[in-house]
Amino acid sequence: MQLNDPVLLKEVTEAFYAYEAALMTDDIPAMDRLFRDGPETVRYGVGEVLYGIEAIRAFRLGRGGSPQRRLGRVEITVYGETFATANAEFFRDGSQKRGRQSQAWVKFPDGWKVVSAHVSIEGATS
Template identity: 75%
Template sequence: MTIDDPQALAQVTAAFHEYERALMEDDLQAMDALFHDAPTTNRYGVGEVLYGIDAIRAFRKGRCGSPQRRLGKVAITVYGDNFATADAEFFRDGSDRRGRQSQSWVRFADGWKVVSAHVSLEGATS
C-alpha cells in the first residue's frame, strides 16, 4: 500500500483547507459538499453527537456559524488510493485552550469527502 501518494495528499490537503475556509466563513453549501451525503456520515462535536448527514446539516444551520479559530499543527496522511485522515490542533479566538479535530476522508466518484469527524476541546468534560 502506498502511503502519502503526492497527488492524493495534495488533493486531501486542498479539501481540508477548503473545509476550514468554509467553516470560518459559515459557508454551509461548501461544508455540505465536503461531507459525504449519507446517513452513515457522523460527527462528534464539543457538545453534540450527530449521526447522519441530515443531523449534521441541521446542527450547522442552527448554530449560526462556528467560533473563529486558528489552526495549529495539522497532520494529513493518505493510505492507498481512497482513504485519508486529517488531524488538527486549533485555538479559538480569545482562548489558549487547545482544540482537536480528526476527520476520516474517503475518495468517491465526486471527490474526497469527510465520512467521520470528531471535534473536542482539551480538558472538556462534555
Template identity: 70%
Template sequence: MIAINSPTPLAEVTAAFHAYERALMEDDMDAMDALFHASPHTNRFGVGEVLYGIEAIRAFRKGRGGSPRRRLGHVAITVYGDSFATADAEFFRENSDLRGRQTQSWVRFADGWKVVSAHVSLEGTSH
C-alpha cells in the same frame, strides 16, 4: 503494500481539508455540505453534540449560527492508498487558551474527497 502519502492524493486531500476550513470560518454551509459525504452513515462528534447522519449534521450547522473563530495549529494529513485519508489538526479558538483537536476521515468517491467521520474536542482541565 499500500502506498502512504502518494503526492497526488495527498495534495488533493490537503486542498479539500483547507477548503473545508475556509468554509467553516466563512460559515459557508453549502461548501461544508459538499465536503461531507451525503449519507446516513456520515457522523460528526463535536464538543457538545453527537450527530449521526448527514441530516443531523446539516440541522446542527443551520442552528448554531457559525463556528467560533479559530486558527489552526499543527495539521497532520495521511493518505493510505488512493482512496482513504485522515486529517488530524490542532486549533486555537479566539480568546481562549484551550487547544482544540479535530480528526476527520476522508474517502474518495466518484465526486471527490468527502469527510465520512469527524470528531472535534477541546482539551479539558481534568486528569
C-alpha cells in the same frame, strides 16, 4: 499500500483547507459538499453527537457559525488511493485551550468527502 502519494495528498490537503475556509465563513453549502451525503456520516462535536448528514446539516443551520479559530499543527496522511485522515490542533479566538479535530476522508467518484469527524477541546466537559 502506498502512503502519501503526492497527487492524492495534495487533493486531500486542498479539500481539508477548503473545509476550514468554509467553516470559518459559515459557508454551509460548501461544508455540505465536503461531507459525505449519507446516513452513515458521523460528527462528534464538543457538545453534540450527530449521526447522518441530515443531523449535521440541522446542527450547522442552527448554530449560527463556528467559533473563529486558528489552526496549529495539521497532519494529513493518505493510505492507498481512497482513504485519508486529517488531524489538526486549533485554538479558538480568546482561548488558550487547545482543540483537536480528527477527520476520516474517503475518495468517491465526486471527490474527497469526510465520512467521520470528531472535535474536542482540552478540558471541556460539554
